Structure formats: structure tokens, C-alpha cells
Amino acid sequence: MMKDNIDFGLGQVMVSTTNSGGHDPEFWAEQATNKICGISEQAAPHIKEQALAFRAAVYNVILAGMRSAIASDRVTVSHKLKEIGHSDVAKFIKEL
Amino acid sequence: MAITSAICNSFKQELLVGTHNFTNGANSFKLALYTSSASLGAGTTAYTSSNETSGTNYSATGSALTNVTPVLASTTAVCDFNDLTFSNVTITARGCLIYNDTNSDKSVCAIDFGGDKTSTAGDFTIVFPTPTASGAIIRLA
Numbered sequence: 654m655m656k657d658n659i660d661f662g663l664g665q666v667m668v669s670t671t672n673s674g675g676h677d678p679e680f681w682a683e684q685a686t687n688k689i690c691g692i693s694e695q696a697a698p699h700i701k702e703q704a705l706a707f708r709a710a711v712y713n714v715i716l717a718g719m720r721s722a723i724a725s726d727r728v729t730v731s732h733k734l735k736e737i738g739h740s741d742v743a744k745f746i747k748e749l
Numbered sequence: 750m751a752i753t754s755a756i757c758n759s760f761k762q763e764l765l766v767g768t769h770n771f772t773n774g775a776n777s778f779k780l781a782l783y784t785s786s787a788s789l790g791a792g793t794t795a796y797t798s799s800n801e802t803s804g805t806n807y808s809a810t811g812s813a814l815t816n817v818t819p820v821l822a823s824t825t826a827v828c829d830f831n832d833l834t835f836s837n838v839t840i841t842a843r844g845c846l847i848y849n850d851t852n853s854d855k856s857v858c859a860i861d862f863g864g865d866k867t868s869t870a871g872d873f874t875i876v877f878p879t880p881t882a883s884g885a886i887i888r889l890a
Contacts, residue, residue, distance in 0.1 A: 660888075662756075663756050664877070666877055668866045668875060670866050670873050671872045672870065687879060
């Protein structure tokens with residue numbers, strides 16, 4: 654008789670909350686890095702060391718990219734506000 | 750009344766008759782948040798508004814998820830979604846329900862957060878696990 658077990662599995666989500674503002678770029682860089690670089694618990698020490706170094710490099714690239722994107726977006730939003738006559742708010746956003 | 754993390758029993762049968770398609774761009778799935786008074790678990794068959802979270806900037810029925818097309822991780826089929834953020838919300842939730850918005854709101858799974866989670870004028874983010882054979886949100890081994 655042929656026998657095979659089929660099992661459903663349900664993973665666990667993580668919930669992250671903030672108050673009076675959103676998540677910072679470090680949070681999003683961490684989540685993106687986790688999606689890109691998974692490191693096996695069973696990996697050999699020298700492989701794990703290389704993987705951790707690669708992971709840190711990926712994290713720094715993503716973080717820098719996110720900070721640049723945020724800065725660019727603020728310039729865009731600030732410019733749009735200035736165009737419609739809200740120079741004071743535009744200045745505030747640019748200086749955030 | 751409680752929320753128990755479980756793949757819904759009805760979902761298992763519905764998979765075999767092709768009700769759910771997790772391919773990116775195929776069926777649309779949503780995630781709704783619930784208070785600790787909700788009763789959700791393996792026996793849940795569809796979205797319910799009963800004891801759904803309410804609060805500033807949270808809309809009833811929750812938010813749409815972005816499906817990541819299922820793949821095989823070794824011999825296990827795994828499913829994943831992009832992380833979901835409810836922005837600028839003031840809410841408290843104890844768990845959530847993922848359901849198929851395309852097909853009659855049929856439920857997929859219920860998830861207990863392990864405790865009440867609260868955001869006050871902030872982000873409420875659901876971070877899905879890495880889609881591995883042992884950790885993905887939905888696995889079929």
C-alpha cells in the first residue's frame with residue numbers, strides 16, 4: 654500500500670505597531686533584508702559568517718536607498734505645496 | 750470567545766475544488782483585524798464583521814493583501830504575502846482573518862497575535878514570515 658502524509662502548516666506573523674508616527678527606515682530595511690537573506694540555522698559556521706556579512710551589506714544598501722527615497726519624496730511634496738501657496742508647510746516638510 | 754491560530758477546515762476542501770488561487774494577480778485576498786471578543790479558528794468558514802476591530806482610519810473588511818505566487822521549497826509548497834500596513838490608525842486588535850475577497854469571502858486562516866496589539870495614530874504592520882518550508886504563512890507538505 655502506498656502511504657504519504659500531507660500536512661498543512663500555518664506560520665506565525667509578527668505584528669509591529671507605532672504611536673504618533675510611522676515606522677522608521679531601519680524597520681523597513683530590516684524587513685526587506687529578512688525577505689532577501691534567509692540564513693539557515695544548520696549552516697556551517699564559515700558559511701554562516703559569510704551570509705551574515707552579506708546580510709549586513711544588503712541591509713546597509715537598502716537603508717541608504719530608503720533614506721534617499723524619503724528625502725526625494727519630501728522634496729517633491731515640499732515643491733508641490735509651494736506651488737499651491739503653502740510655503741510655510743513646504744519649508745517645514747523639507748526640514749523634517 | 751477566542752481567536753485560535755488555524756488553517757480553516759473549509760479552506761482545505763475548497764483548495765481541492767479550485768476555489769482559491771494564490772497566484773499573484775489571480776484571486777484577491779484580504780486581511781481583517783479582530784478584537785479579543787472574536788471567535789475565530791479552524792471552524793471559521795467566511796469573513797464576519799462580528800467583533801471586527803474598529804477605530805480611526807480602519808475600514809471594515811480590512812485591507813487587500815498582495816499575493817506572492819506560491820512556490821516549492823524543497824518538497825513543501827509555500828504561500829506568502831507582502832507585509833501589510835494599516836497606516837495612521839488608532840486601533841487595538843488581538844488577531845486577524847485572511848479570506849478570499851474574490852470568492853464569497855471564504856476564509857483561509859485565522860491568526861492569534863498572542864495578545865492585544867495597539868497603534869495610536871501610527872502604523873499597524875503585519876509582517877509575514879519568510880516563506881521557507883518550515884516557516885511560511887501557509888505550507889502544504
